[in-house]
Amino acid sequence: NAGVTQTPKFQVLKTGQSMTLQCAQDMNHNSMYWYRQDPGMGLRLIYYSASEGTTDKGEVPNGYNVSRLNKREFSLRLESAAPSQTSVYFCAAQANLQETQYFGPGTRLLVL
Amino acid sequence: AQSVTQPDIHITVSEGASLELRCNYSYGATPYLFWYVQSPGQGLQLLLKYFSGDTLVQGIKGFEAEFKRSQSSFNLRKPSVHWSDAAEYFCAVGANYGQNFVFGPGTRLSVLP
Numbered sequence: 001n002a003g004v005t006q007t008p009k010f011q012v013l014k015t016g017q018s019m020t021l022q023c024a025q026d027m028n029h030n031s032m033y034w035y036r037q038d039p040g041m042g043l044r045l046i047y048y049s050a051s052e053g054t055t056d057k058g059e060v061p062n063g064y065n066v067s068r069l070n071k072r073e074f075s076l077r078l079e080s081a082a083p084s085q086t087s088v089y090f091c092a093a094q095a096n097l098q099e100t101q102y103f104g105p106g107t108r109l110l111v112l
Numbered sequence: 113a114q115s116v117t118q119p120d121i122h123i124t125v126s127e128g129a130s131l132e133l134r135c136n137y138s139y140g141a142t143p144y145l146f147w148y149v150q151s152p153g154q155g156l157q158l159l160l161k162y163f164s165g166d167t168l169v170q171g172i173k174g175f176e177a178e179f180k181r182s183q184s185s186f187n188l189r190k191p192s193v194h195w196s197d198a199a200e201y202f203c204a205v206g207a208n209y210g211q212n213f214v215f216g217p218g219t220r221l222s223v224l225p
Contacts, residue, residue: 042202042218097206104155
Protein backbone atom coordinates (compact mmCIF):
# COMPACT_ATOMS: atom_id res chain seq x y z
CA ASN A 1 0.00 0.00 0.00
CA ALA A 2 2.00 2.96 -1.29
CA GLY A 3 -0.66 5.66 -0.72
CA VAL A 4 -0.04 8.50 -3.19
CA THR A 5 2.90 8.31 -5.57
CA GLN A 6 4.24 11.00 -7.87
CA THR A 7 6.66 10.89 -10.76
CA PRO A 8 9.12 12.33 -11.44
CA LYS A 9 10.68 13.57 -8.19
CA PHE A 10 12.77 16.23 -9.91
CA GLN A 11 12.60 17.81 -13.34
CA VAL A 12 14.40 20.62 -15.10
CA LEU A 13 12.72 22.15 -18.15
CA LYS A 14 13.55 24.92 -20.55
CA THR A 15 11.00 27.64 -21.18
CA GLY A 16 8.46 26.45 -23.73
CA GLN A 17 8.96 22.74 -23.14
CA SER A 18 6.05 20.54 -22.16
CA MET A 19 5.78 17.80 -19.59
CA THR A 20 3.29 15.73 -17.64
CA LEU A 21 3.43 15.11 -13.91
CA GLN A 22 2.00 11.77 -12.94
CA CYS A 23 0.07 10.95 -9.77
CA ALA A 24 -1.42 7.64 -8.69
CA GLN A 25 -3.22 6.49 -5.56
CA ASP A 26 -4.01 3.00 -4.37
CA MET A 27 -6.51 3.96 -1.66
CA ASN A 28 -9.59 3.89 -3.89
CA HIS A 29 -10.33 7.51 -2.99
CA ASN A 30 -12.82 9.47 -5.06
CA SER A 31 -11.20 12.90 -5.08
CA MET A 32 -7.75 13.93 -6.24
CA TYR A 33 -5.99 17.29 -6.19
CA TRP A 34 -2.99 19.08 -7.63
CA TYR A 35 -1.32 21.85 -5.61
CA ARG A 36 1.74 23.97 -6.06
CA GLN A 37 3.82 25.14 -3.13
CA ASP A 38 5.83 28.35 -3.25
CA PRO A 39 7.76 29.99 -0.40
CA GLY A 40 5.56 32.15 1.81
CA MET A 41 2.39 31.23 -0.07
CA GLY A 42 1.48 27.86 1.34
CA LEU A 43 -0.22 25.43 -1.01
CA ARG A 44 -2.42 26.71 -3.79
CA LEU A 45 -4.92 24.50 -5.53
CA ILE A 46 -4.37 24.17 -9.28
CA TYR A 47 -7.06 21.65 -10.27
CA TYR A 48 -9.08 18.99 -8.59
CA SER A 49 -11.15 16.00 -9.57
CA ALA A 50 -14.12 15.25 -7.34
CA SER A 51 -14.65 11.89 -8.97
CA GLU A 52 -13.57 9.86 -11.95
CA GLY A 53 -14.46 11.68 -15.14
CA THR A 54 -14.73 15.16 -13.63
CA THR A 55 -12.20 17.95 -13.22
CA ASP A 56 -12.51 21.52 -11.98
CA LYS A 57 -10.29 24.57 -11.72
CA GLY A 58 -8.82 25.64 -8.44
CA GLU A 59 -7.21 28.91 -7.46
CA VAL A 60 -4.33 28.96 -10.00
CA PRO A 61 -5.23 26.88 -13.09
CA ASN A 62 -3.69 29.05 -15.81
CA GLY A 63 -0.95 27.31 -17.76
CA TYR A 64 -2.00 23.83 -16.65
CA ASN A 65 -4.27 21.05 -17.82
CA VAL A 66 -5.29 17.87 -16.05
CA SER A 67 -6.62 14.43 -16.90
CA ARG A 68 -8.37 12.05 -14.55
CA LEU A 69 -7.44 8.95 -16.48
CA ASN A 70 -9.23 6.57 -14.13
CA LYS A 71 -9.97 6.43 -10.43
CA ARG A 72 -6.31 5.81 -9.60
CA GLU A 73 -4.54 8.34 -11.78
CA PHE A 74 -4.63 12.13 -12.07
CA SER A 75 -2.03 13.81 -14.28
CA LEU A 76 -0.99 17.45 -14.56
CA ARG A 77 0.30 18.79 -17.84
CA LEU A 78 2.31 21.89 -18.59
CA GLU A 79 1.94 22.57 -22.31
CA SER A 80 4.50 25.38 -22.52
CA ALA A 81 6.50 25.75 -19.34
CA ALA A 82 7.34 29.20 -17.98
CA PRO A 83 9.83 30.20 -15.25
CA SER A 84 6.84 31.23 -13.09
CA GLN A 85 5.90 27.55 -12.94
CA THR A 86 9.06 26.73 -11.03
CA SER A 87 7.63 25.22 -7.88
CA VAL A 88 7.05 22.08 -5.86
CA TYR A 89 3.96 20.22 -7.00
CA PHE A 90 1.93 18.02 -4.69
CA CYS A 91 -0.79 15.57 -5.54
CA ALA A 92 -3.35 14.54 -2.93
CA ALA A 93 -6.19 12.05 -2.65
CA GLN A 94 -9.25 12.16 -0.44
CA ALA A 95 -12.07 9.74 0.22
CA ASN A 96 -14.71 12.41 0.85
CA LEU A 97 -14.95 16.00 2.11
CA GLN A 98 -14.86 15.02 5.78
CA GLU A 99 -11.73 12.96 5.45
CA THR A 100 -8.11 13.96 5.34
CA GLN A 101 -6.22 14.54 2.15
CA TYR A 102 -3.27 12.22 1.73
CA PHE A 103 -0.32 13.82 0.01
CA GLY A 104 2.32 12.45 -2.28
CA PRO A 105 6.02 13.25 -1.75
CA GLY A 106 6.04 16.06 -4.31
CA THR A 107 7.71 16.89 -7.62
CA ARG A 108 10.32 19.66 -7.72
CA LEU A 109 10.17 21.47 -11.04
CA LEU A 110 12.68 24.03 -12.24
CA VAL A 111 11.93 25.96 -15.42
CA LEU A 112 14.91 27.80 -16.87
CA ALA B 113 -14.78 31.63 -0.78
CA GLN B 114 -12.86 30.79 2.33
CA SER B 115 -9.47 32.19 3.36
CA VAL B 116 -6.86 31.40 6.00
CA THR B 117 -4.26 33.51 7.74
CA GLN B 118 -1.38 32.35 9.89
CA PRO B 119 0.01 35.53 11.48
CA ASP B 120 3.36 34.06 12.48
CA ILE B 121 5.76 33.28 9.65
CA HIS B 122 8.45 31.86 11.93
CA ILE B 123 8.42 30.88 15.59
CA THR B 124 11.35 29.72 17.71
CA VAL B 125 10.82 27.91 20.99
CA SER B 126 13.08 26.04 23.37
CA GLU B 127 12.72 22.30 23.69
CA GLY B 128 10.28 21.52 26.51
CA ALA B 129 8.47 24.84 26.20
CA SER B 130 4.81 25.11 25.29
CA LEU B 131 3.71 26.04 21.79
CA GLU B 132 0.75 27.79 20.24
CA LEU B 133 0.44 28.38 16.50
CA ARG B 134 -2.27 30.74 15.40
CA CYS B 135 -4.76 30.23 12.60
CA ASN B 136 -7.64 32.49 11.62
CA TYR B 137 -10.11 31.72 8.90
CA SER B 138 -12.84 33.43 6.97
CA TYR B 139 -15.83 31.41 5.87
CA GLY B 140 -19.57 32.00 5.90
CA ALA B 141 -20.61 28.68 7.38
CA THR B 142 -19.11 26.17 9.75
CA PRO B 143 -15.86 25.15 8.11
CA TYR B 144 -13.89 21.96 8.04
CA LEU B 145 -10.55 22.81 9.68
CA PHE B 146 -7.25 20.99 9.46
CA TRP B 147 -3.69 21.27 10.66
CA TYR B 148 -0.93 19.66 8.61
CA VAL B 149 2.79 19.37 9.27
CA GLN B 150 5.52 19.27 6.66
CA SER B 151 9.06 18.20 7.43
CA PRO B 152 11.80 19.45 5.07
CA GLY B 153 11.61 17.80 1.67
CA GLN B 154 8.51 15.84 2.59
CA GLY B 155 4.83 15.89 1.79
CA LEU B 156 2.17 17.00 4.24
CA GLN B 157 0.90 14.90 7.10
CA LEU B 158 -2.39 15.49 8.88
CA LEU B 159 -2.08 16.38 12.58
CA LEU B 160 -5.76 16.83 13.38
CA LYS B 161 -9.09 17.95 11.98
CA TYR B 162 -12.35 19.52 13.13
CA PHE B 163 -15.74 19.03 11.52
CA SER B 164 -18.27 19.39 14.31
CA GLY B 165 -18.89 18.56 17.95
CA ASP B 166 -16.29 19.04 20.67
CA THR B 167 -14.36 22.20 19.91
CA LEU B 168 -11.14 20.83 21.42
CA VAL B 169 -9.67 18.18 19.16
CA GLN B 170 -6.75 15.91 19.84
CA GLY B 171 -4.29 14.92 17.18
CA ILE B 172 -1.17 12.90 16.69
CA LYS B 173 2.21 13.61 18.27
CA GLY B 174 0.62 15.25 21.33
CA PHE B 175 -0.93 18.17 19.45
CA GLU B 176 -4.36 19.63 20.09
CA ALA B 177 -6.36 22.48 18.60
CA GLU B 178 -9.34 24.48 19.72
CA PHE B 179 -12.05 25.80 17.43
CA LYS B 180 -13.39 29.17 18.56
CA ARG B 181 -16.23 30.29 16.36
CA SER B 182 -16.48 33.75 17.95
CA GLN B 183 -12.84 34.44 17.07
CA SER B 184 -12.79 32.53 13.77
CA SER B 185 -9.72 30.76 15.07
CA PHE B 186 -8.32 27.26 15.17
CA ASN B 187 -5.07 27.51 17.10
CA LEU B 188 -2.70 24.57 17.44
CA ARG B 189 -1.10 23.82 20.79
CA LYS B 190 1.40 21.46 22.34
CA PRO B 191 2.33 21.54 26.04
CA SER B 192 5.97 20.49 25.60
CA VAL B 193 7.81 20.77 22.31
CA HIS B 194 10.36 18.19 21.18
CA TRP B 195 13.25 18.86 18.81
CA SER B 196 11.59 16.59 16.25
CA ASP B 197 8.64 19.01 16.06
CA ALA B 198 10.74 21.46 14.04
CA ALA B 199 8.88 21.68 10.74
CA GLU B 200 6.44 23.84 8.85
CA TYR B 201 2.82 23.86 9.95
CA PHE B 202 -0.13 24.61 7.74
CA CYS B 203 -3.69 25.41 8.70
CA ALA B 204 -6.32 24.61 6.08
CA VAL B 205 -10.01 25.29 5.59
CA GLY B 206 -12.38 23.15 3.60
CA ALA B 207 -15.84 24.13 2.52
CA ASN B 208 -18.81 21.87 3.12
CA TYR B 209 -19.49 21.88 -0.58
CA GLY B 210 -17.21 21.59 -3.55
CA GLN B 211 -13.59 20.64 -3.12
CA ASN B 212 -11.86 23.97 -2.82
CA PHE B 213 -9.44 23.60 0.05
CA VAL B 214 -7.51 26.67 1.07
CA PHE B 215 -4.22 26.48 2.94
CA GLY B 216 -2.64 29.19 5.03
CA PRO B 217 0.88 30.41 4.19
CA GLY B 218 2.43 28.27 6.90
CA THR B 219 4.36 28.84 10.11
CA ARG B 220 7.90 27.57 10.35
CA LEU B 221 8.79 26.22 13.78
CA SER B 222 12.38 26.10 15.01
CA VAL B 223 13.24 24.32 18.26
CA LEU B 224 16.28 25.32 20.32
CA PRO B 225 18.07 22.61 22.32
